[in-house]
Amino acid sequence: MVPLSHYLILSAVIFTIGVFGVLIRRNLIVILMSVELMLNAVNLTFIAFSRFLGSTAGQTMVFFVMAVAAAEAVIGLAIIISVYRHRQSLDPQAMQLLKW
Amino acid sequence: MIVDIAIITAKAVLVLLVVLNLAGLLGWIERKGSALIQDRIGANRASIFGFAGMGLVNTLIADPIKFLTKEDFIPPAGDKFLHTLAPCMALFPALVTFAVIPFGDVLVLGERVINLQVANINIGILYIFAFASLGVYGIVIGAWASNNKFSLLGGVRGSAQMISYEVAMGLSVIGVLMTYGTLELQEITRGQGVLIADLLPESWSAVRLAIGWLPAWGIFLQPLAFLLFFVAAVAETKRIPFDLPEGESELVAGYHVEYSGGKFLMFFAAEFAEIVTASGLITVLFFGGWQVPYLQRDGFHFPWGGAWLLPHLAVVPLQVGAFSLKVLFFCWVQIVVRWTFPRFRYDQVMRLGWKMLLPAALVNVLITALVIFYIQGAS
Amino acid sequence: MSGSEILFFFLAGLLVLSALLVVFLRNVVHCAMALVGALFLIAILFFTLHAPMVGALQILVYAGAIMVLFLFVIMLLTPAALEARRGLWWSFGGIMALLLAAALAAVTANDNPAPDPVAATELFGSPESLAQSLFTEFVLPFEIASVLLLVAMVGAVVLGKKER
Numbered sequence: 071m072v073p074l075s076h077y078l079i080l081s082a083v084i085f086t087i088g089v090f091g092v093l094i095r096r097n098l099i100v101i102l103m104s105v106e107l108m109l110n111a112v113n114l115t116f117i118a119f120s121r122f123l124g125s126t127a128g129q130t131m132v133f134f135v136m137a138v139a140a141a142e143a144v145i146g147l148a149i150i151i152s153v154y155r156h157r158q159s160l161d162p163q164a165m166q167l168l169k170w
Numbered sequence: 171m172i173v174d175i176a177i178i179t180a181k182a183v184l185v186l187l188v189v190l191n192l193a194g195l196l197g198w199i200e201r202k203g204s205a206l207i208q209d210r211i212g213a214n215r216a217s218i219f220g221f222a223g224m225g226l227v228n229t230l231i232a233d234p235i236k237f238l239t240k241e242d243f244i245p246p247a248g249d250k251f252l253h254t255l256a257p258c259m260a261l262f263p264a265l266v267t268f269a270v271i272p273f274g275d276v277l278v279l280g281e282r283v284i285n286l287q288v289a290n291i292n293i294g295i296l297y298i299f300a301f302a303s304l305g306v307y308g309i310v311i312g313a314w315a316s317n318n319k320f321s322l323l324g325g326v327r328g329s330a331q332m333i334s335y336e337v338a339m340g341l342s343v344i345g346v347l348m349t350y351g352t353l354e355l356q357e358i359t360r361g362q363g364v365l366i367a368d369l370l371p372e373s374w375s376a377v378r379l380a381i382g383w384l385p386a387w388g389i390f391l392q393p394l395a396f397l398l399f400f401v402a403a404v405a406e407t408k409r410i411p412f413d414l415p416e417g418e419s420e421l422v423a424g425y426h427v428e429y430s431g432g433k434f435l436m437f438f439a440a441e442f443a444e445i446v447t448a449s450g451l452i453t454v455l456f457f458g459g460w461q462v463p464y465l466q467r468d469g470f471h472f473p474w475g476g477a478w479l480l481p482h483l484a485v486v487p488l489q490v491g492a493f494s495l496k497v498l499f500f501c502w503v504q505i506v507v508r509w510t511f512p513r514f515r516y517d518q519v520m521r522l523g524w525k526m527l528l529p530a531a532l533v534n535v536l537i538t539a540l541v542i543f544y545i546q547g548a549s
Numbered sequence: 550m551s552g553s554e555i556l557f558f559f560l561a562g563l564l565v566l567s568a569l570l571v572v573f574l575r576n577v578v579h580c581a582m583a584l585v586g587a588l589f590l591i592a593i594l595f596f597t598l599h600a601p602m603v604g605a606l607q608i609l610v611y612a613g614a615i616m617v618l619f620l621f622v623i624m625l626l627t628p629a630a631l632e633a634r635r636g637l638w639w640s641f642g643g644i645m646a647l648l649l650a651a652a653l654a655a656v657t658a659n660d661n662p663a664p665d666p667v668a669a670t671e672l673f674g675s676p677e678s679l680a681q682s683l684f685t686e687f688v689l690p691f692e693i694a695s696v697l698l699l700v701a702m703v704g705a706v707v708l709g710k711k712e713r
Binding site: 113144 | 568678
């Protein structure tokens with residue numbers, strides 16, 4: 071049986087990789103994808119705990135996290151599309167200043 | 171333990187081989203069948219020592235050899251890795267979804283009871299929807315990797331159509347799930363073995379007399395859901411009348427215009443395997459799956475009182491044969507539909523999926539809920 | 550090394566590789582496909598953790614719908630140029646990530662033995678148990694989540710419209 075700590079360490083590693091992606095990438099879409107990676111790492115933690123404590127609340131929580139992540143990805147992408155139409159670029163460096 | 175793994179492996183290999191072979195045979199049925207419908211002869215040129223076998227030699231021997239020995243062409247400006255990945259992503263869901271479709275009841279060998287279904291997981295039909303939703307990637311990636319405007323147009327249209335009809339497909343099945351009370355396909359099939367009279371309350375004697383002698387198949391209990399599901403399944407597999415993504419007369423060949431040889435064979439096989447899977451699903455959900463009317467595990471029990479007992483080893487082939495016949499029938503129906511109807515325009519496809527199928531499916535769920543509530547209140 | 554441990558390490562290795570590919574590949578479409586792979590592997594991990602319903606939902610919703618949306622937007626918008634690499638940003642990001650990793654390691658590596666997994670009943674992780682939890686204990690968040698999805702749909706349509 072795989073102990074709980076293995077799942078937690080795996081989630082922590084994925085979360086860290088996601089954070090690294092948000093910090094270093096200069097493409098808005100890849101930043102959003104790294105955020106999705108972080109959310110999935112958290113989902114993995116929830117499911118692992120749900121299994122080891124025998125409670126269904128963890129799985130319900132993941133259900134809601136998925137719904138919220140779907141909504142957030144949709145709105146994030148819509149914002150990216152409208153920003154791209156304005157600035158013609160997906161580089162966060164090009165959107166630092168509130169001018170056009 | 172080892173015997174369990176061996177049995178599951180044997181079932182998986184059997185199902186895989188049957189689906190692949192049926193996909194190949196369907197190619198031949200399509201070519202010859204379309205020729206019959208269109209009053210022409212069809213493929214009959216390739217022959218071995220003068221034996222052309224009604225086009226069998228052409229379609230089943232010459233065509234695969236041609237496909238597999240053609241040059242593997244990747245567009246020079248396209249994405250090499252994704253171009254090769256796309257047909258795999260199209261074929262994988264088409265083959266894998268057959269794992270939860272039950273092709274028989276149980277096979278009792280000595281003390282071992284083998285459930286004639288590759289994997290009996292408790293989420294049942296959700297597994298099929300999950301992998302069907304992965305089928306979109308084959309199109310999207312194939313279209314993108316071809317670096318070709320026609321491909322991209324066909325791919326974007328195709329993926330939009332697929333995700334729209336996934337919604338309609340899922341919602342139309344909810345009525346069936348409510349009627350049989352479970353997500354597992356084997357349980358739904360077993361639930362179709364009872365008579366409708368057993369599902370109705372005692373006080374509805376007139377209704378019981380009129381329709382109670384029918385087996386409780388999905389087509390009798392959920393006719394609207396069958397219609398919606400059939401249309402959505404045909405749209406999902408991108409067959410005519412919904413084949414605008416690969417519109418042969420409009421988009422050259424849509425998203426697989428830059429594919430030739432083995433990769434095109436994979437797309438082709440994926441499409442026919444999806445036909446088999448769609449037929450399998452329709453059979454299981456609406457036409458009793460492996461159920462022969464009035465055949466229980468020990469023989470026939472007719473509603474008017476007679477019984478004809480059969481040994482177990484006679485019942486199992488009857489049930490597996492019934493399943494196969496029904497699946498073949500629905501494959502044939504899909505082929506005939508292909509060569510009968512003209513193709514929908516893209517805006518008509520979208521309008522049908524969102525403005526007609528979706529509300530109809532929701533209305534079906536509502537009516538089913540009311541009927542179930544009423545019946546449970548009366549009994 | 551029992552079978553489940555081998556499976557776990559195999560899946561974990563592939564998952565970490567996919568996550569690294571998401572972050573380090575330059576072609577955005579390749580990043581998206583790596584993320585699809587990562588989501589699929591996480592769904593398989595869910596299946597091994599006796600959560601088949603959530604695993605199926607992960608494939609259906611996350612890998613099957615959200616990532617298709619990402620791919621649509623990428624195909625709609627990608628400029629041809631690949632982004633430049635900046636050494637300063639990489640070291641800053643790397644230091645922050647390492648700090649985070651150290652903090653997480655400090656939290657997870659404690660001496661408390663992990664609880665043994667509670668014996669899984671037939672019903673654990675099945676649609677019935679998830680539905681029971683969702684419609685009795687968590688019915689209010691469920692309704693709020695559906696309103697949230699409606700708001701997201703309307704917002705996406707409004708934001709995505711071309712101004713005339």
